[in-house]
Each structure stands twice: as C-alpha cells, then as structure tokens.
Amino acid sequence: MIIPTEPIGSIPRPPELIEAVEKGAISDPATHELYREATKETIERFEETGSPVITDGEQRKYDNFWTYSVHGLPNTAADGFAIPFAAGHIRRMPRLTSGPFRYKRYADAYLEVAARYATRPLKQAVISPSALSLMYPPDEILGYPRAAFLDDLLREHETEIRRCFAKGAVKVQVDFTEGRLAMKIDPTGNLLTSFIDLNNLALARFSAADRQRIGFHTCPGGDRDSTHSADVDYAELLPSLFELKAGNFYIALAGERDRGRVLRIIKRYMKPDQRVFVGVIATIDPHIETPEEVSERVLEAAAHIPLVQLGTTDDCGFAPFSDDMSTSRDTAFAKIRARVLGTQLAAKRLAG
Numbered sequence: 001m002i003i004p005t006e007p008i009g010s011i012p013r014p015p016e017l018i019e020a021v022e023k024g025a026i027s028d029p030a031t032h033e034l035y036r037e038a039t040k041e042t043i044e045r046f047e048e049t050g051s052p053v054i055t056d057g058e059q060r061k062y063d064n065f066w067t068y069s070v071h072g073l074p075n076t077a078a079d080g081f082a083i084p085f086a087a088g089h090i091r092r093m094p095r096l097t098s099g100p101f102r103y104k105r106y107a108d109a110y111l112e113v114a115a116r117y118a119t120r121p122l123k124q125a126v127i128s129p130s131a132l133s134l135m136y137p138p139d140e141i142l143g144y145p146r147a148a149f150l151d152d153l154l155r156e157h158e159t160e161i162r163r164c165f166a167k168g169a170v171k172v173q174v175d176f177t178e179g180r181l182a183m184k185i186d187p188t189g190n191l192l193t194s195f196i197d198l199n200n201l202a203l204a205r206f207s208a209a210d211r212q213r214i215g216f217h218t219c220p221g222g223d224r225d226s227t228h229s230a231d232v233d234y235a236e237l238l239p240s241l242f243e244l245k246a247g248n249f250y251i252a253l254a255g256e257r258d259r260g261r262v263l264r265i266i267k268r269y270m271k272p273d274q275r276v277f278v279g280v281i282a283t284i285d286p287h288i289e290t291p292e293e294v295s296e297r298v299l300e301a302a303a304h305i306p307l308v309q310l311g312t313t314d315d316c317g318f319a320p321f322s323d324d325m326s327t328s329r330d331t332a333f334a335k336i337r338a339r340v341l342g343t344q345l346a347a348k349r350l351a352g
C-alpha cells in the first residue's frame with residue numbers, strides 16, 4: 001500500500017543567493033548563475049530525500065509565492081494589500097493602477113529549468129486568482145472596471161496552469177493562503193465566499209481529468225516562523241474550502257492545536273472525488289520530526305479520512321518569501337525526509 005506524499009513548494013534559498021538579490025543584482029548574469037545553481041542543488045537534494053514528487057524549491061520565485069507573476073509590472077504601485085504577521089512584520093502586494101492586467105511571467109518558466117535536472121515527477125505551485133484579485137483597488141480604476149480585470153485575471157491564471165501541464169507538471173497546486181485570512185478580514189464570510197466563487201470560475205475552465213491534477217493549498221501563513229491567521233478557527237474555512245471543484249487539498253495540520261477536531265471537520269465536508277493531503281510536518285517549528293512522529297500523525301488522520309483519499313504533505317512551504325532565513329536548507333530537507341519515511345512507515349502499519 002502506498003500513501004501519496006507531496007511537498008508544498010518552497011525551500012530556503014542559499015545565503016549567497018539571498019545576499020546577491022539584496023544587493024539588487026537580480027538581472028546580473030552572476031545572479032542568474034546563482035539561481036541556476038540553487039535550482040540544480042535543490043532538485044538534487046530533494047531527490048535524495050526520497051520524495052516521490054518534488055519541486056524546484058521555488059528558488060526563482062522573486063520576491064515570493066504571491067507576487068512572482070506580477071513583480072515589476074509597470075502599471076502597479078507598491079502600496080497594495082497588506083498581510084500583517086503575528087511576529088509584527090507586514091508583507092505587501094502591488095496595487096494595480098491601470099488596465100489591462102497581464103502577468104509579467106508564468107510559473108512554467110521555472111519548470112522548464114527544473115526539468116533539466118529532475119529525474120522525478122515535478123509539481124508546480126501557482127498563485128490563486130483570489131490572491132491576485134486583491135491587487136485591484138477598492139475604488140474602481142477609471143476605464144478599467146473590476147469585471148474586465150477579473151476576466152483578464154481568470155484568463156491569465158488559466159493560461160499559466162495550461163502552460164505548466166504542457167511543460168510536464170504532474171500536479172499544479174494553487175496557493176490559497178488568503179482563504180483562512182479572509183475569515184479574519186471579514187468574519188461575515190462574504191470575502192471568503194467571493195474567493196471560492198472566483199476560484200471555481202477558474203476551475204470551470206478545466207476538464208474533470210485536469211481538475212483531478214489541480215489542488216488547493218491552505219495554511220495560516222508561514223513566514224519568519226510566524227503566521228497571519230492561525231487564530232482563525234478552521235471550522236470557519238473548511239466547509240467552504242471543499243466547495244472548490246478541485247481534486248486535491250493540501251491542508252496545514254501538524255501545527256494545529258487540536259488536530260482531531262480539524263480531522264473531524266475534514267471528514268464531514270470533503271467530497272468523494274477529493275483527496276486530502278494532510279500536513280504532517282510543522283514547517284515553522286524548528287524541531288525536526290522523527291519518522292515515528294510523522295507516522296503517528298498519519299495514523300491519526302487515517303482514523304478519519306478514507307485511505308484512498310489520504311495523502312501527506314508539509315504544512316506550508318519552508319520559505320514562501322525569498323528573503324526568509326528562519327529555517328536552514330538542512331533543516332528543511334531533514335523534515336522532508338522525515339515526511340517521506342514516516343508516511344511509508346504508516347502505510348506499512350496500516351497494511352499490516
């Protein structure tokens with residue numbers, strides 16, 4: 001028996017790469033070489049962990065998982081939507097100043113480089129339409145109504161996913177960290193509902209077979225060992241989350257205070273054609289899990305989720321923002337190895 005296991009995406013960047021980027025040398029050929037080396041080394045180390053599905057560690061997603069596709073667009077300003085983290089720092093996204101809205105780059109460009117070095121199946125994470133929808137300002141842009149923006153956004157997102165599949169991605173994961181955050185911003189649930197509706201409009205553009213290869217990642221955020229919405233009860237989010245017409249869900253769980261309660265909510269609301277990859281690695285906890293600890297978490301989940309619908313993952317990326325040095329590469333790979341071994345151990349126990 002095999003329980004599928006997949007990473008979320010990001011791995012901390014090598015310190016020399018972070019240093020070069022901080023100096024502002026992003027377009028320097030020397031930095032380009034650092035990016036290429038970081039991708040190659042990340043993939044080699046990922047494969048050494050035994051993870052059956054790998055990523056490029058998002059080494060080249062500058063500056064982060066949220067704005068990589070729009071970074072550097074001329075029709076934006078820096079004072080966009082703000083995400084406050086519990087540790088006290090704030091991450092901001094660009095604000096759209098005029099239409100039309102186009103991506104500056106698609107994530108399949110990262111896959112193209114990764115495919116040169118990978119021997120195992122690659123998955124690719126992309127940002128959700130709902131996250132990017134926050135770029136549109138509260139007041140309508142003159143001559144570019146919100147509806148026109150959403151049309152452009154959905155088309156760009158669809159294009160990005162199709163390009164990732166065309167480049168050989170075995171799965172495409174849509175990062176939806178703002179789902180849980182939405183309940184904090186708007187406790188009435190209206191914002192979350194609008195996010196689910198928008199993402200379902202995107203999913204409706206794909207065939208049922210494609211949607212079985214598309215997944216959504218939810219988490220309370222993971223930056224500088226801190227979160228943005230861990231205080232929001234999962235019970236506020238999960239019933240709506242499973243309304244998404246996607247085949248896979250990557251749900252942060254290891255870092256939750258009451259995992260049993262979350263698992264009972266998942267069991268109640270997940271649909272028969274949906275697979276849940278539960279987080280068995282607490283990415284912002286410096287403690288490196290043992291395979292035994294991971295196995296216990298898998299068995300706990302298997303008590304609630306049918307085995308044919310169960311998978312495991314990490315709670316989040318290990319460095320969703322490229323300058324995050326709170327976790328070392330060694331720690332990230334050690335945790336991934338524990339995920340792989342612990343998931344295998346649990347499968348063996350469940351088969352026996």
Ligand SMILES: [Zn+2]
Nearest residue numbers: 177219316317
């Ligand atoms: Zn996450």
